[in-house]
Amino acid sequence: MSASLPLGPFNWLKGEGRPYALGDVRSRKMLRTVEEKHPYLKKRAFNRYLRIADSSTYHQADMWLEDVLNRLNLHDDFGGLKADSPFELFRSFSENVSQRLEREFTGHAVAVDGKEALHLLIRETNKAGMPFPVDQKDLTDKEKVIPGMARVFDPAWWRRKLRNKAYQNSESVYRELGLVSKAKNLYVSEYNFRRYLAAQASNAELLELLTAENQFGYTATLASLKERSVSNPRNRRNETMMRIGGLEDYANENGHVGVFYTLTCPSKYHATHQNGHMNGKFDGASPLDAQKYLNKVWGRVRAAFKRKGIEIYGIRTVEPHHDGTPHWHLLLFLDREFLPEANRIFHAHALEEDGDESGAAENRFVIEEIDPEKGRATGYVAKYVSKCIDGHEVGEDSYGNDAVESAARIRAWASIWGIRQFQFTGDPGVTVYRELRRLKNIEGNREGLLQELEIAADNGDWKRYVELMGGTCTHLKDRPLRALMVPKPTPSKYHETVEKLKGLVGSAGQIITRIYDWTISRTRPTGDDLQCSDSCEVAVRGANAPPWSSVNNCTRRPYGI
Structure with missing residues (x-):
């Protein structure tokens, strides 16, 4: 059904110079929900709705709009928790629902x-917007069900789960409506x-308030x-550049x-597109979907x-395009005779999907x-x-913006989508290296290979460390x-046995590198938004602490929208 622009809930579009077609009553109800609950999105959502209806059908437009509202609506209880709600609201919801x-x-x-x-608990957890944290096949396993x-x-x-969901759901909608470009x-x-910066500031404040003390009386703030x-x-x-440089020296x-x-x-x-216009080929994929695609190509x-029989080692970096879609840069080292074949294989798999577009x-x-002759590989x-x-x-950066400011946005992007920015392949890994560097503060006589490894790590000599660890592309069991x-001596708060890193072991010997036992205490009272009982674990594990936000999303528009 086509009609001229209606008055009432959509009169904000009046006078824009063209007749608008609207779907049925259900369509209008959903559009009205956008206007009432997410007013800063109404024009973009309405225009996108009409474009889909014009190019396809109202049914397709309704399906798209319903999906948008489902992503933005985390839960109907307790006043309606939205993906773009201030994070302060997540505390009361989490306490109530649990x-x-x-x-x-x-x-x-x-x-x-x-x-x-x-089974009732599983159904109610799903209804509350979160999958039950145990696989269906493990529901008879008491050791997994209790945690x-x-x-x-x-x-x-x-709170942790809902914040992650809120970040990604709202970001996917903003991106789909052209607000990320x-x-x-x-x-x-x-x-x-x-929201990300507020969370980082909250974490930083909390770390200043928390003090770690070991059994020898040494104290320091977590900050x-x-x-x-x-x-x-x-x-x-x-550290990342040191590892890359060491791999290049090893390759040479x-x-x-x-x-x-x-x-x-x-x-x-x-x-x-870079001009902010929607890409007509876009199928609604999130940056996580794009990252899965890249991982699939790399796996093949x-x-x-x-x-x-081609052995490679090096580093993979991930960065976003202007609209948040990830792409990869890989610096790889390999035997010269395999280079043409490696290029052919990679090229074939990279263009296997939609390669003719x-x-x-x-x-x-x-x-x-x-x-x-043109410079070191590390420079690339x-x-x-x-x-x-x-x-x-x-x-x-690539778009002419200050790189320091852009780096903060890239870190926020990686955190929101849970994308690992750097990953080395083929080298011995950094955990052993970091533990070896701890040995300079531990008395004792080390001999043989263990001593050589300690010296290499203490000197930051990654090439020598790689050589002593058996070279590149060596299985862990052979290092x-x-x-x-x-x-750990006591179970976690979820009644699980948790392992902790204690030292190093292998054919080179065994040594304890973690000799301190730490207790964490609060130096002074915190505000209501930094409850130690809630936030200590958040800060230590690196998740987002409760952030500041002054926006009531039902009445005001978020920044930049």
Whole structure:
């Protein structure tokens, strides 16, 4: 049914110079919900709705709009929890839903039986917007069911899960409506970027308030300990570049060559063009869907390499396009004789899906064979590492923006979508290296290979460390050292036995590197938004602490929208 623009709930479109067709009563009801609950999205949502209806059918437009509302609506209870609600509301919801589920489970277990009560708990958990944290096949395993129930009864578990869901659901909608692009908000929406910054500031404040003390009386704030760790962007960047440089030195010494690959997703994974206009080929894929696609391609390439006997080592970096779609840069080292075949294999798999679309041959996959006469291979990847961490000495990003500011947005993007920015392949890994560096503070006489490894780590000599650890592309079981994991003396709050890193073990010997037992205390009272009982675990595990937000999304528009 077609009609001119109606008055009432959609009169904000009046006077825009064209007649509008609207669907049935259900369509109008959904559009009215957008206007009432998410007013800052109404014009973009309405225009997108009409474009879908014009190019397809109202049924398709209704399905799209229903999906948008489902993503934005986390739960109807307790006033209606939305994906774009201020995070302050998540605390009361989490406490209410966890307490209600525990009461209902206990009451049903007493009135009926435990098995029926468990199935009731699973149904109610799903209705509350979260899958039960135990696989269907494991519901008869008491060792897995009890920890799952403990999570459902824990408000902190609900807060963490709901925040992640809120971030990703709202971000997917903002991205789909063109609010994440070079023309609007680069890499991530402004609203979620500010939520991320608020969470980081809240975490930083909490770390200043918490003090760690070991059994020898040494004390330090968690903030100062974080500053010395790889959680500090500067330290993370330096360590990453040290590892890349060491691998290049190892490659040069062994006669291997370097190659730099860039892998990009097909057009259907990209939401918008750089001018902010919607991409007509976009199929609604999230950055996580795009990352899964890239992982699938890489998995097939690695399998093909293995079948051909091609051994590779190096680093993969991930960064977002302007609209938040990830793409990869890979710096790989390999034997020169295998380079042509490796290029052929990678190219074939990179263009296997939609390889005939316009621009695919030029943009989807790029190979740069590294010429040592033009500079070190490390230089090819250095700027990508820096602009994804802190923007150090980069100047401007790919879109002409300040690299330091862009790096903060990229970190927010990676955190929101849970995307690992850097991953090495083929080298011995960094855990053993970091534990070896702890030995300089531990008295004792080390001999043989263990002593050599300690010296290499203490000197930051990654090439020597790789050599002593058995070289590249060596199985973990064949390396002289690996992490020594031991069970913690007490179960976790979810009644699970948890292992912790204690030292190193292997053919090179065994040594304890974690000699301190730490207790964490609060130095002074915190505000209501930094409850230690809720936030200590959040800060230590690196998740988002309760962030500040001054936006009531039912009455005001988020920043940048």
